[in-house]
Amino acid sequence: MAFQDYNLFKGFSASEWVGFKHFEMFFTSPEFWRIMRNTFVISFLKLLIGFPAPIILALMLNEIGNIAFKRVVQTITYIPHFISWVVVSGLVFSMLAVDNGPVNDILLKFNLIKEPISWLSVPEYFWSILVGTNVWKEIGFGSIVYLAAIIGIDPALYEASAIDGASRVKQIFTITLPSIAPVIMIFLILGVGNTLNAGFEDIMMLTRNLNNGIVMPVAEVIDTYVYNMGIMNQRYSYATAAGLFKSLLSVTLLVLANSLARRFNQESLW
Amino acid sequence: MRLSASDKVVRTIIYILLTLLTFITFYPFWNSFIISINTGSDTALGGLTLWPRDFTLENYKVVFQEKHIYNAYLVTIARTVLGTLLSMFFTALFAYGLSKKGIVFKRFYTLFAIFTMFFNGGLIPYFIIVYSLNLYNTFLFLLLHGMISVYNMIIFRTFFSQLPDGLEESARIDGCSNFGVFFKIVLPVSGPVIATLSLFTAVTLWNDWFIPAVFIQNQNLVPLQTLLVQIINAGTTASLLTNLNSYAQSALANTVTVKALQMATMMVATLPILCIYPFLQRFFVKGVLIGSLKE
Numbered sequence: 001m002a003f004q005d006y007n008l009f010k011g012f013s014a015s016e017w018v019g020f021k022h023f024e025m026f027f028t029s030p031e032f033w034r035i036m037r038n039t040f041v042i043s044f045l046k047l048l049i050g051f052p053a054p055i056i057l058a059l060m061l062n063e064i065g066n067i068a069f070k071r072v073v074q075t076i077t078y079i080p081h082f083i084s085w086v087v088v089s090g091l092v093f094s095m096l097a098v099d100n101g102p103v104n105d106i107l108l109k110f111n112l113i114k115e116p117i118s119w120l121s122v123p124e125y126f127w128s129i130l131v132g133t134n135v136w137k138e139i140g141f142g143s144i145v146y147l148a149a150i151i152g153i154d155p156a157l158y159e160a161s162a163i164d165g166a167s168r169v170k171q172i173f174t175i176t177l178p179s180i181a182p183v184i185m186i187f188l189i190l191g192v193g194n195t196l197n198a199g200f201e202d203i204m205m206l207t208r209n210l211n212n213g214i215v216m217p218v219a220e221v222i223d224t225y226v227y228n229m230g231i232m233n234q235r236y237s238y239a240t241a242a243g244l245f246k247s248l249l250s251v252t253l254l255v256l257a258n259s260l261a262r263r264f265n266q267e268s269l270w
Numbered sequence: 271m272r273l274s275a276s277d278k279v280v281r282t283i284i285y286i287l288l289t290l291l292t293f294i295t296f297y298p299f300w301n302s303f304i305i306s307i308n309t310g311s312d313t314a315l316g317g318l319t320l321w322p323r324d325f326t327l328e329n330y331k332v333v334f335q336e337k338h339i340y341n342a343y344l345v346t347i348a349r350t351v352l353g354t355l356l357s358m359f360f361t362a363l364f365a366y367g368l369s370k371k372g373i374v375f376k377r378f379y380t381l382f383a384i385f386t387m388f389f390n391g392g393l394i395p396y397f398i399i400v401y402s403l404n405l406y407n408t409f410l411f412l413l414l415h416g417m418i419s420v421y422n423m424i425i426f427r428t429f430f431s432q433l434p435d436g437l438e439e440s441a442r443i444d445g446c447s448n449f450g451v452f453f454k455i456v457l458p459v460s461g462p463v464i465a466t467l468s469l470f471t472a473v474t475l476w477n478d479w480f481i482p483a484v485f486i487q488n489q490n491l492v493p494l495q496t497l498l499v500q501i502i503n504a505g506t507t508a509s510l511l512t513n514l515n516s517y518a519q520s521a522l523a524n525t526v527t528v529k530a531l532q533m534a535t536m537m538v539a540t541l542p543i544l545c546i547y548p549f550l551q552r553f554f555v556k557g558v559l560i561g562s563l564k565e
Binding site: 057072075086095167168 | 395473477480
């Protein structure tokens with residue numbers, strides 16, 4: 001379909017073949033570089049901040065001796081993972097609202113800002129809000145795996161190093177982190193393979209307010225572009241070409257990440 | 271264990287950070303909840319933080335006046351329950367086949383399935399296929415979409431291949447057929463895997479708004495989350511009013527605001543999950559571990 005001028009009424013077999021026309025159109029379109037930049041920047045930021053965050057949380061939870069406190073923190077931080085982006089975006093909008101939004105209220109109270117900021121319609125803030133919301137949603141759930149890996153570490157290691165006079169903080173870096181390194185590595189590979197999935201639902205939902213024309217230049221990624229072009233504007237072949245291009249890039253990245261990981265240590269997905 | 275002074279400082283900082291994180295996670299839910307049970311006109315005055323000032327259930331009354339919401343609930347529940355059952359059954363069946371040694375083209379089928387995980391034609395060809403199969407706008411599509419999850423299939427396969435061979439052999443000696451082995455031996459011993467994967471599938475189905483938004487037009491087939499998108503997307507009172515009946519309109523004129531309504535609808539869509547969530551917690555912790563074993 002990406003190589004045709006697909007016509008809904010003619011169907012697949014009767015549509016005209018046009019070779020790479022739609023790919024060329026996509027690569028030369030003025031939006032192309034902007035979309036690629038957004039896709040890469042957003043996914044890179046998500047990886048850079050969203051990847052270590054659950055690990056840090058797991059390390060912190062591990063230091064907690066008070067079981068009841070630990071359980072409360074865990075229970076509450078897992079919740080957002082089970083909530084749909086629709087609701088999460090509703091919460092974000094409500095928190096960041098211009099009139100009486102708690103965030104603006106607090107900042108006003110401490111005189112950090114003179115007047116309420118319309119957070120979601122300022123392009124400069126969009127990436128931070130997007131990444132922040134993602135971290136907020138997934139940090140607790142992501143920490144489960146790491147926490148389980150930490151629990152599996154042999155306690156004798158800690159006792160031995162304590163006798164040698166290592167502090168708790170030092171133990172984190174010399175015992176805990178090296179021990180869970182394989183788990184971290186595997187999730188890193190998966191994360192890199194997913195780089196181009198910069199997110200679709202979250203961006204769709206966080207840009208759905210009336211001002212989305214303003215933030216769209218920094219928010220449009222390949223997936224949302226495919227949706228807008230294909231479903232909204234019915235440019236089927238063009239959108240398919242863009243989507244296919246993305247699939248190709250993702251597979252390349254995944255294979256690349258996997259072979260890199262295989263070179264550095266023995267971990268591999270296949 | 272004795273702690274040094276610097277360790278005590280670190281520990282205190284950790285406690286403070288975690289308390290902060292918990293608060294940040296919890297507060298948005300709480301804030302939305304109290305807005306939903308506070309009179310809309312009172313909320314608009316501002317300063318609402320921890321407790322409702324002017325308690326009312328009017329917002330919820332208006333939401334439940336909307337007749338679509340019952341339909342949407344029904345569709346969502348039907349989709350979640352049936353979809354999860356079908357998905358578990360067919361995914362497990364597929365995985366069971368691939369877990370056996372000596373299946374013809376086993377490697378080909380496995381690679382073929384994994385290939386679809388990373389490479390696909392994208393939304394548009396999918397849309398056109400669905401359309402030409404006459405599945406557009408049908409409930410059947412909501413069940414079929416994502417029925418076989420490759421990711422879950424791999425988890426199932428790993429689990430099945432770890433089952434001891436003797437288990438099946440003894441059943442076969444007792445005269446069990448292939449399907450007999452699958453239903454009477456393999457499925458019953460897979461309880462924990464099925465429970466956790468069902469949980470994740472069910473949550474995904476419950477929360478999915480996008481697929482119905484693209485593939486369903488009939489307003490009677492729209493599930494809850496998609497309806498929610500429609501309601502909270504209605505930024506203005508006017509566009510909301512067109513969806514509501516006269517009772518709601520008169521209520522809106524008095525004290526109910528768009529914001530309060532949106533919050534109430536959000537709560538209606540979220541509370542079921544929040545209520546059953548504590549009971550399921552122990553399952554999904556186990557589930558994540560099963561998932562990570564595979565990798």
